[in-house]
Amino acid sequence: METSNTYALPVGVTLDRYIMRRQSDFPFASGELSQLLRDIALAGKIINKEINRAGLIDVTGDYGSSNVQGESQQKLDVIANIRFIRALKNGGECCAIISEEDEEIIYTGNDQAKYVVAMDPLDGSSNIDVNVSIGTIFAIYRRVTPVGSRATLDDFMQGGRKQVAAGYILYGSSTMLVYTTGHGVSGFTYDHSLGEFFLSHTDMRSPVKGSIYSCNEGNYTDYPAGVQAYIERCKERRYSARYIGSLVADFHRNLLKGGIYFYPPTPKAPKGKLRLLYECYPLAMIAEQAGCRASDGYQDILDIEPAGLHQRSPIYIGAKDMVDEMINRL
Numbered sequence: 261m262e263t264s265n266t267y268a269l270p271v272g273v274t275l276d277r278y279i280m281r282r283q284s285d286f287p288f289a290s291g292e293l294s295q296l297l298r299d300i301a302l303a304g305k306i307i308n309k310e311i312n313r314a315g316l317i318d319v320t321g322d323y324g325s326s327n328v329q330g331e332s333q334q335k336l337d338v339i340a341n342i343r344f345i346r347a348l349k350n351g352g353e354c355c356a357i358i359s360e361e362d363e364e365i366i367y368t369g370n371d372q373a374k375y376v377v378a379m380d381p382l383d384g385s386s387n388i389d390v391n392v393s394i395g396t397i398f399a400i401y402r403r404v405t406p407v408g409s410r411a412t413l414d415d416f417m418q419g420g421r422k423q424v425a426a427g428y429i430l431y432g433s434s435t436m437l438v439y440t441t442g443h444g445v446s447g448f449t450y451d452h453s454l455g456e457f458f459l460s461h462t463d464m465r466s467p468v469k470g471s472i473y474s475c476n477e478g479n480y481t482d483y484p485a486g487v488q489a490y491i492e493r494c495k496e497r498r499y500s501a502r503y504i505g506s507l508v509a510d511f512h513r514n515l516l517k518g519g520i521y522f523y524p525p526t527p528k529a530p531k532g533k534l535r536l537l538y539e540c541y542p543l544a545m546i547a548e549q550a551g552c553r554a555s556d557g558y559q560d561i562l563d564i565e566p567a568g569l570h571q572r573s574p575i576y577i578g579a580k581d582m583v584d585e586m587i588n589r590l
């Protein structure tokens with residue numbers, strides 16, 4: 261990973277201070293977006309604590325209900341969802357939320373707020389109970405409806421290039437928050453003993469070339485012929501196959517080391533599995549800011565016209581040369 265930055269703030273600066281120092285990056289900078297990012301970090305700290313103690317407190321296993329995707333919800337999916345909604349409500353800077361775990365728009369009651377949030381409160385649900393890295397993914401938009409009014413679908417249907425900030429929290433061997441406001445990508449590592457996120461990765465740039473490919477090869481036979489051909493090429497080149505099964509964790513590793521993650525369409529999931537508004541768009545914004553590429557196979561993810569809150573999209577994301585080659589084979 262390369263680092264170069266005219267705004268070089270020393271590694272070790274706290275997230276709060278970093279956000280304040282970089283506030284001038286934000287259009288309309290008046291502190292609300294800074295506060296919203298801090299509210300998201302706070303919810304992340306709370307969830308991190310619950311994840312670390314998951315086996316000791318009764319938060320593992322099924323919650324006994326399904327979400328709008330028809331997936332069974334894990335207890336931590338629901339708990340993470342509640343924690344984020346509460347932090348965004350109490351923070352006062354977010355007027356509405358869409359979440360993987362809720363079918364409809366969630367209104368926070370903060371109609372005076374200028375921002376809306378799209379989120380995947382807990383990504384990698386199949387890994388929750390087996391102590392494998394999981395994450396949270398978020399995207400922030402400045403509302404298009406008048407301040408003071410109730411947010412509407414329009415506020416969420418603005419398109420990927422209208423995200424004013426996007427990021428993820430990775431609950432792994434260390435806990436990290438990585439985000440962008442369109443001015444480069446920064447990573448912060450959580451120090452449990454101090455309860456603070458500290459700048460650890462400045463101006464993250466990803467290698468253009470990579471040698472890691474990440475996909476669920478169990479679906480190989482269902483993949484389009486071009487994808488199968490690309491996987492065969494990776495094997496011929498002795499690239500490493502790495503698949504954690506948590507999008508955030510696979511994306512993060514490939515961002516640092518150089519690699520490609522893909523979840524193509526299959527007969528079972530003709531639109532792919534991952535959700536455009538709170539998985540694909542936010543990671544695509546980070547990817548492009550770090551010099552990577554994100555595509556659905558035919559257009560850049562950030563150029564896809566949104567049509568529904570929980571719409572899915574195929575995704576090929578990672579090192580630019582690898583994604584280019586994959587797409588040329590489709």
Ligand SMILES: O=P(O)(O)OC[C@H]1O[C@](O)(COP(=O)(O)O)[C@@H](O)[C@@H]1O
Nearest residue numbers: 380382383384385386476505506507
């Ligand atoms: O089990 P599969 O089909 O390989 O899918 C794994 C993918 O699904 C996801 O778990 C979907 O996200 P959620 O866990 O938030 O539903 C991704 O994190 C992961 O990359």
Ligand SMILES: [Mg+2]
Nearest residue numbers: 380383384539
């Ligand atoms: Mg997810």
Ligand SMILES: [Mg+2]
Nearest residue numbers: 360380382383
């Ligand atoms: Mg999820």
